Amino acid sequence: MPTASPSLLFAGTPAFAAAHLARLLDAGMAPLRVVCQPDRASGRGRKLQPCPVKELAMAAGIPVLQPERIRHPEAVADLLDAHADVLVVVAYGQILPRSLLEGFPGGAYNVHASLLPRWRGAAPIQRAIEAGDAETGITIQRMAERLDAGNVVHAARLPIGARDTAASLHDALAALGARALAEWLRTLDPASPPAGITQDEQQVTYARKLEKSEGRVDWTEPAVVIERRIRAFDPWPGVRSCSGAEEFRIHRAEVLAEPVAAAPGTVLQAPGDGIQVACGEQVLRLQELQFPGGRSLPVRDILNARGALFQPGARLG
Numbered sequence: 001m002p003t004a005s006p007s008l009l010f011a012g013t014p015a016f017a018a019a020h021l022a023r024l025l026d027a028g029m030a031p032l033r034v035v036c037q038p039d040r041a042s043g044r045g046r047k048l049q050p051c052p053v054k055e056l057a058m059a060a061g062i063p064v065l066q067p068e069r070i071r072h073p074e075a076v077a078d079l080l081d082a083h084a085d086v087l088v089v090v091a092y093g094q095i096l097p098r099s100l101l102e103g104f105p106g107g108a109y110n111v112h113a114s115l116l117p118r119w120r121g122a123a124p125i126q127r128a129i130e131a132g133d134a135e136t137g138i139t140i141q142r143m144a145e146r147l148d149a150g151n152v153v154h155a156a157r158l159p160i161g162a163r164d165t166a167a168s169l170h171d172a173l174a175a176l177g178a179r180a181l182a183e184w185l186r187t188l189d190p191a192s193p194p195a196g197i198t199q200d201e202q203q204v205t206y207a208r209k210l211e212k213s214e215g216r217v218d219w220t221e222p223a224v225v226i227e228r229r230i231r232a233f234d235p236w237p238g239v240r241s242c243s244g245a246e247e248f249r250i251h252r253a254e255v256l257a258e259p260v261a262a263a264p265g266t267v268l269q270a271p272g273d274g275i276q277v278a279c280g281e282q283v284l285r286l287q288e289l290q291f292p293g294g295r296s297l298p299v300r301d302i303l304n305a306r307g308a309l310f311q312p313g314a315r316l317g
Contacts, residue, residue, distance in 0.1 A: 006085035006106050006190045010053075011035040011070075016174045017090040018052035020111060023178035024088075025060055029185060032082045037093050038066045071097045079103075085190035088181065089143065101143050106190030108143040111181055113173045115139060115155055117199040119207040120148035125173060126166045127207040129232035132224070135159045136169070138177035140184055142196045151196025156180045165234040210237055217241040219265035219316060222281035223255045241265075242317045243309040251296045252288035267314040272300045275310050 010021055010031035017036075024030065034057040039048040050058070057064050067075035070092075076099050079087075086106040089096065101108045114124035116139040121127075128136040137157040141150035156176055160169065188194075215237040217226060230239045230250050238249045254274075262268060262278040269276050274285040290296040291306070303310065 005029045005186060006188055007032055007083075008185075009033050009035065009079060009082055009084045009087045009104075010057075010090075011087065011092040011096075012053045012090040013037045013051045013093050014091050015052045016113070016170060016177075017092070018056050019174035020088075020090045020178040020181055021053055021056050023182045024185075025056075027182040027186075029182065030060060031057075031062060031088070032084050033063045033065060033079070035065045035067070035070065035079065035092065038068055070094045070100070076100055076103070086185070086188065087143075088185075090177070090181075096143065098145055101145065104190075105193075106188060107193040109153065110141050110143050110148070110150065111177045112139045112141060112148055113170075113177065114207070115157065116141060116148060116152060117201070117204040119205055121207040122209040124207040125169050126210060126232045127205075129160060129164060129166060129169065130228055132228055133160055136173065138173055138180055140181060141199075142194070149199060151198055153194045153196040154180060154184045163231070165231045167235050212237040215239050217250070217316070219277065220280040223279040223284040224282070226279060226284055227253050227255050243314055246306070246309055247292065249290045249296075250286055250288075251290055253284050253286050256283040256285050258283045263315070265316045267310050267312055267316065269312050270299075270303060270307070270310045272303065274299055275303075277316060 008029060008031040012021060013036045034053060036051050036053045039050050041047060042049045054064050065078055069075065076097060079100060080103045084104060087100065087104045087108040089108065089110045112124065114128060115137045119127050135157055137155055139152055140154040141152050144150040158172060158176055215233055217239055230253055233239050234251065240247055240249050242248065256276065260278045260283055264278055264280050266278045267275060268278055268283065274287055277284050277286060287299055288296055289299060289302050
């Protein structure tokens with residue numbers, strides 16, 4: 001076991017990555033330099049805004065690099081010039097060239113929010129919930145040139161709760177990954193980096209990028225599938241339906257294990273605490289909705305103002 005922590009470079013951009021950087025700072029493992037995506041315009045004024053990783057690094061006094069293209073030779077040279085032992089990558093957002101992956105004596109490692117080889121790709125948290133997985137976790141992999149295909153050097157598991165959303169699971173995995181990364185790095189000897197375990201290519205699944213069009217409810221699907229998607233797509237892209245010309249977003253729902261003969265999308269009943277809708281299989285009870293321009297509200301409040309939209313027999317689109 002090494003007597004001192006390896007020197008690091010850290011590449012990451014969003015809040016998920018910032019949670020890992022914060023844990024490293026708390027553990028006394030401040031990176032020599034931090035790499036993140038260039039500032040992007042956001043908000044009504046379209047002003048350039050630093051990403052969460054940059055904000056944290058600047059507050060800690062760590063030099064920040066923001067190359068437009070990390071594959072550019074000048075960007076590679078800037079990173080290698082730090083002479084760090086190890087490169088750590090967490091949700092950075094660009095593909096790294098081989099010259100970087102092979103440029104650190106202790107190796108280049110990525111923290112991925114799934115139990116690889118399941119859910120390689122862009123949206124592992126959402127796809128795990130959508131698929132009904134009982135558990136997920138984080139994987140630290142020795143980086144390879146293929147997407148999320150590197151050898152596994154460490155993994156930590158996390159059960160997926162019945163009420164977990166993409167937002168809640170994101171936060172839980174960020175905390176789990178940050179803790180696991182800091183603990184694992186303390187065991188890493190840059191002079192003898194681990195080879196890791198090769199991923200089983202027969203077990204690979206891909207977490208394709210989310211599309212806004214996926215958020216439209218198809219009421220012919222089973223209620224359990226729709227309910228999982230509501231949680232998987234919270235906060236984005238959200239799950240939407242409509243009654244007549246009125247579109248609304250479904251924030252919370254539960255499955256009622258009841259047989260149903262009505263056409264999918266038919267409102268069966270709307271007692272004060274829920275709107276029961278026929279699905280391809282069983283019934284979905286809508287509990288929390290949001291109309292454009294308004295807040296997310298319990299169904300009881302929605303029915304007080306818009307009850308005519310959810311009369312029994314109404315068809316949701």
